[in-house]
Amino acid sequence: xxxxxxxxxxxxxxxxxxxxxxxxxxxxxxxxxxxxxxxxxxxxxxxxxxxxxxxxxxxxxxxxxxxxxxxxxxxxxxxxxx
Numbered sequence: 001x002x003x004x005x006x007x008x009x010x011x012x013x014x015x016x017x018x019x020x021x022x023x024x025x026x027x028x029x030x031x032x033x034x035x036x037x038x039x040x041x042x043x044x045x046x047x048x049x050x051x052x053x054x055x056x057x058x059x060x061x062x063x064x065x066x067x068x069x070x071x072x073x074x075x076x077x078x079x080x081x082x
Contacts, residue, residue, distance in 0.1 A: 045052055
């Protein structure tokens, strides 16, 4: 009985450690993704602050049912950066 208890304890410890390692890895990747997204967002806002105001105006116009900006967007040709 003692041997089976030791095997069970060793297996339970191994499973617990494997789960903990997987959780730590998952949380680490998630944290890096969130940090990278925040850094990119900050850089985008720092480099082009006018874009934030334009986006807010666009979203507010859509929320209010104003289609003028949406219609202008359809008329514009996309800008392709090579």
